[in-house]
Amino acid sequence: MSTRPARRAVLAAGLAAGATAALSGCATGGAGGRGGPAPEVPEADGKQLRGTVTVWSWDVAAKAMRRLAKDFQAKHPGTAVTVRDIGYDSAYDKITVGLKSGSGLPDVLTVEGPRMATYTGNFPRGFYDLTKPAGAHRKNFDEASWKTVVGPRGRTVALPWDIGPCGMFYRRDYFRAAGIEPGSIRTWDDYVQAGEQLRKRTGRRMLVLDTVEDSTFAMLLQQQGRHFYADGRVAVDSPEAVRAATLLKTLADRDLVDYQKGWDGLVTATKAGRAATETSAAWWMGTLLADAPELKGRFGVLPMPAFTAGGARTSNRGGSVLAVPEQSRNPGLAWAFVEFLLTSVPNQVSMLKREGLFPAFLPALADPYLSTPQEYFGGQAALKVFADLAPTTPPVEYTEDGAKASEIMFSTISGILTRDKDPREALGSAAAQIASATGRPRIAG
Numbered sequence: 001m002s003t004r005p006a007r008r009a010v011l012a013a014g015l016a017a018g019a020t021a022a023l024s025g026c027a028t029g030g031a032g033g034r035g036g037p038a039p040e041v042p043e044a045d046g047k048q049l050r051g052t053v054t055v056w057s058w059d060v061a062a063k064a065m066r067r068l069a070k071d072f073q074a075k076h077p078g079t080a081v082t083v084r085d086i087g088y089d090s091a092y093d094k095i096t097v098g099l100k101s102g103s104g105l106p107d108v109l110t111v112e113g114p115r116m117a118t119y120t121g122n123f124p125r126g127f128y129d130l131t132k133p134a135g136a137h138r139k140n141f142d143e144a145s146w147k148t149v150v151g152p153r154g155r156t157v158a159l160p161w162d163i164g165p166c167g168m169f170y171r172r173d174y175f176r177a178a179g180i181e182p183g184s185i186r187t188w189d190d191y192v193q194a195g196e197q198l199r200k201r202t203g204r205r206m207l208v209l210d211t212v213e214d215s216t217f218a219m220l221l222q223q224q225g226r227h228f229y230a231d232g233r234v235a236v237d238s239p240e241a242v243r244a245a246t247l248l249k250t251l252a253d254r255d256l257v258d259y260q261k262g263w264d265g266l267v268t269a270t271k272a273g274r275a276a277t278e279t280s281a282a283w284w285m286g287t288l289l290a291d292a293p294e295l296k297g298r299f300g301v302l303p304m305p306a307f308t309a310g311g312a313r314t315s316n317r318g319g320s321v322l323a324v325p326e327q328s329r330n331p332g333l334a335w336a337f338v339e340f341l342l343t344s345v346p347n348q349v350s351m352l353k354r355e356g357l358f359p360a361f362l363p364a365l366a367d368p369y370l371s372t373p374q375e376y377f378g379g380q381a382a383l384k385v386f387a388d389l390a391p392t393t394p395p396v397e398y399t400e401d402g403a404k405a406s407e408i409m410f411s412t413i414s415g416i417l418t419r420d421k422d423p424r425e426a427l428g429s430a431a432a433q434i435a436s437a438t439g440r441p442r443i444a445g
Contacts, residue, residue: 113148121400160360164281164318220244
């Protein structure tokens with residue numbers, strides 16, 4: 001699920017037509033912090049499902065579940081599913097309070113994938129163990145999304161819902177004016193060279209970066225199979241991290257970056273045509289369709305450039321999972337609803353069409369709908385690009401200390417981009433800060 005949930009509503013509309021705050025304060029404790037293993041979800045005979053469950057979610061995700069809950073109830077008479085839209089801005093405060101106090105949570109929780117590690121690390125008994133029932137579906141999810149639902153003890157604590165496979169959106173008209181062949185951009189070196197050619201021939205820049213909280217660095221890390229931690233150690237100064245930060249500084253030094261602040265700045269710059277590309281997730285399609293309809297036919301989609309020839313050409317931004325809290329009063333029915341919602345091709349495709357939720361369930365990516373040409377993208381089957389990339393997304397490690405690292409890394413990357421700091425030195429300093437803040441050892445230094 002994108003951290004900009006409202007943007008998925010516009011993705012759904014377009015397809016049909018053609019933050020860290022609460023988590024950084026988590027502390028081990030509460031009912032979910034008791035010792036011992038998490039309870040296993042009880043098996044439920046589909047013919048005997050009865051009772052009610054309550055689900056917490058927000059925005060279009062809540063809308064999707066309300067719609068499909070009617071089908072679930074029709075299939076299982078005697079059941080009732082109540083979906084509460086708790087709002088994204090307050091969702092994690094409410095979840096954290098519920099886990100710490102040991103009361104007040106629903107039967108099913110929506111959580112963004114990378115954030116699950118914060119909860120499973122701080123509240124090891126906070127969620128039902130779904131290892132046995134979820135095991136039957138393991139083969140139908142990619143490694144990266146499955147990594148987000150496995151707790152620190154190797155137990156499955158949720159099921160992946162939607163994902164944000166990344167590609168490169170590019171302006172066909174700008175590339176044409178600069179004489180750039182889109183298919184020639186296979187590596188980041190190719191991308192830099194194309195950017196210089198674009199700047200020389202058109203005066204335009206290649207991409208937009210946020211001066212305060214840019215997420216491109218994390219995306220480039222995952223492309224290389226890394227994140228902020230590796231084997232529990234601080235890894236923000238790894239060779240992969242230095243490579244990613246050096247790429248960003250190279251782009252900045254060669255005047256290929258248009259700097260903006262925040263989401264609105266990015267959207268405004270895109271509408272104004274201030275850059276030729278945007279490396280983002282599938283849900284960025286919705287932003288273009290809703291906020292820049294006048295640019296129809298001017299965009300195309302490519303895989304991300306690789307760091308080395310033949311290397312990974314995608315990453316992930318966003319995505320969510322569904323979990324059953326230990327506080328659930330009807331865990332068997334709760335799991336049955338999660339399984340119904342997320343392991344059905346028709347359900348997953350309908351959520352892509354109507355709510356813009358890009359499926360984590362791999363069988364859904366083979367549906368003919370994803371191969372449909374889209375007029376906005378010049379007749380290209382843009383969804384197919386992301387469908388092909390999704391299974392190749394590199395899995396990475398998340399921990400309960402992700403929020404602490406994120407805050408430090410935002411400042412670090414901003415310094416590299418706008419204050420000419422040396423990438424290796426800046427990342428080394430960041431690693432020392434994170435190690436001090438978390439008590440974790442470093443992989444280097």
